[in-house]
Amino acid sequence: MSASLQALQSSLDTELALVQRFIDILKAEAEALEQPDHSEALNSSTRDKNACIEQLLEAGRSRDDALRDLDLDTGRAGLDEAAAAYPFLQDSCVRLFELSQQASQLNAANGAMISTYLKHTQQALHALQPLVGNPGLYDASGRPGQAKGQRKAITAG
Template identity: 35%
Template sequence: MSLTRLLETQTSRLEALSRLLSQEQELLLAGQVEGRVLEQVAGDKQALLESLEATEKSRLSVQRRLGYAADAEGSRQAAVDAGCLEAWQKLLELAQQTAQQNQRNGRLISVRSQHNRQMLDYLQSIVEARPYTAKGRPRGASGQLNASA
């Protein structure tokens, strides 16, 4: 596959990943998260990331086979010589934007997770503070069923 075609494929997959990240962000910002939908988005993201990795390996292989170094300068020079520098630059910009989207979503997940942990801790403290069990029996000091009951 040509370098130009590989760059086009990578760009297409990054665009798809960006759309998935936008969908994920909408789900995370919703008042009530749809777990199944979020799980599906996560699976789709993983599949896209794996295909992007495979395409990147192919691109680097072509680049090396053409005699270019496997670094940023080698990638830029290969793109210049193949007449696809604009596609390479577009790919780099899109990769940076997508990485930023992913970081934002990671922060949203972290905040939501922290909120859920706090809510669970609060609910647990309420349960432990109740002097009686659901059956009306007194609890001991530790919140356990009193042995004398």
């Protein structure tokens, strides 16, 4: 086996392990989202996801470099070409596509759950604003916020 093929197989193995790790992190995040006090678990999940994403990006670059060394396209098209040209890579390529799809679906589901929480929080804040006269409420960045549609009076002098 050529060095380029070995590099491609090695990068696929690394990428498979990282995508599986990402899936495990997403599953832990989904469990944390179902718990009443989940802030620390979500902070940890975010840190882990960000680190894993950086590693996935690096593994993807390594894979694409190996594909280019074999005079193949990069990305999915290149993996399809590699699987067709080198049948021993087929299982790894198919597994990577499957795991990537699973990770995408889990990430979308978690994102939808987070979006729902955010929407409910925004609705609660909106309902409270008339009751408290708006000071003391904060926006998504943690700064004191202004109710939508309200303007501060500007005076000259």
